[in-house]
Structures are given as structure tokens and as C-alpha cells.
Amino acid sequence: MNDDLCIHVPLTIKRRGGRRLIILPEDAANAPHMPQHHFDDTLMNGIAKAWRWQALYERGKYPSLDAFAEKHSLNKSYAARIMRLNLLAPDIRLAILTGKQPKGLKLADLMNPFPPLWEEQRKIFGLTPDSSATASVCKHS
Numbered sequence: 001m002n003d004d005l006c007i008h009v010p011l012t013i014k015r016r017g018g019r020r021l022i023i024l025p026e027d028a029a030n031a032p033h034m035p036q037h038h039f040d041d042t043l044m045n046g047i048a049k050a051w052r053w054q055a056l057y058e059r060g061k062y063p064s065l066d067a068f069a070e071k072h073s074l075n076k077s078y079a080a081r082i083m084r085l086n087l088l089a090p091d092i093r094l095a096i097l098t099g100k101q102p103k104g105l106k107l108a109d110l111m112n113p114f115p116p117l118w119e120e121q122r123k124i125f126g127l128t129p130d131s132s133a134t135a136s137v138c139k140h141s
Contacts, residue, residue, distance in 0.1 A: 037099030046107045047093050050085035057083070081111045089118035092127055102126035 012023040053068065062068040065083075069076040085093075088110070095101045105125055114121055122128060 038101075038103060039099040040096070040101065040105075040107075042107045043096045043101065043105065043110070046082060046085055046110065047088075047096055050082050053079065053083050054086050084114075085110055087116060088114075089121050092118075092121060092125060095127060 010025050014021050014023055057068055066076055069079040
């Protein structure tokens with residue numbers, strides 16, 4: 001008896017700007033079982049930079065934000081605004097990284113000053129606890 005399972009997924013792979021994109025058939029986008037996610041590279045890169053830069057700074061590689069910005073030829077204000085993204089609520093960062101952020105949310109919105117309270121951030125950026133991404137927590141005994 002043959003236990004092989006073959007699944008056919010109709011898709012097209014195209015190159016755009018040196019990147020490979022997976023293009024689904026037109027009718028697949030409207031399928032009710034297909035989650036609608038919009039991955040925003042600019043937002044994702046901002047979150048990734050914030051995390052990486054904070055890690056470098058915390059490891060003591062740079063004595064100050066000025067030294068970090070100078071070493072990487074960055075404007076100090078820009079570096080500080082990017083690193084401030086680490087203060088976003090974890091579910092907001094997760095929503096961005098999983099493509100579940102509100103449709104109109106842009107990196108420029110996150111670069112403006114925002115409140116330190118996570119609940120206020122959710123209101124400002126248009127996320128509610130039920131609309132944002134959620135992460136499961138595993139407990140080991």
C-alpha cells in the first residue's frame with residue numbers, strides 16, 4: 001500500500017527587483033480559509049533594526065547612543081527613534097512581524113513619539129487585543 005500524499009498548490013514564482021515573489025491565483029485571495037496578511041518590509045525592517053541595535057548597545061559594544069550613531073554613520077535622532085520601537089507592546093511588534101498590523105500603519109507613524117502604556121499604544125495604532133497577533137506561551141514543569 002502506497003502512503004504517499006500529493007498536494008497540488010497552484011502558484012507562480014516571479015522575480016521583482018531581485019526578489020522572488022510567490023503569486024497565488026486570483027481566486028485564492030478571496031477564499032474564506034485564506035488569512036489576509038500584509039507583510040510590510042519597511043515596518044519589519046524597523047522592528048528588526050531596533051532589536052539588533054538594542055542588543056549591540058546592551059552588550060556594551062558602544063558606550064553611548066552618540067558613539068553608536070557615529071560608528072554606523074547614522075543621525076542620532078534617527079537611531080534613537082528606531083531603538084524606541086523596542087518600547088512597543090509585544091503584541092504590536094508580533095502583529096507587524098506576522099503581517100497582521102492595521103492596513104494603514106506605516107513606519108513613519110511609529111517613528112513619532114508614542115505613549116509608554118501598551119494599551120494607549122494599541123488605541124493609537126489601531127490594534128485591539130483581539131485584532132492583534134497573539135503568541136502562545138508554553139509552560140514546562
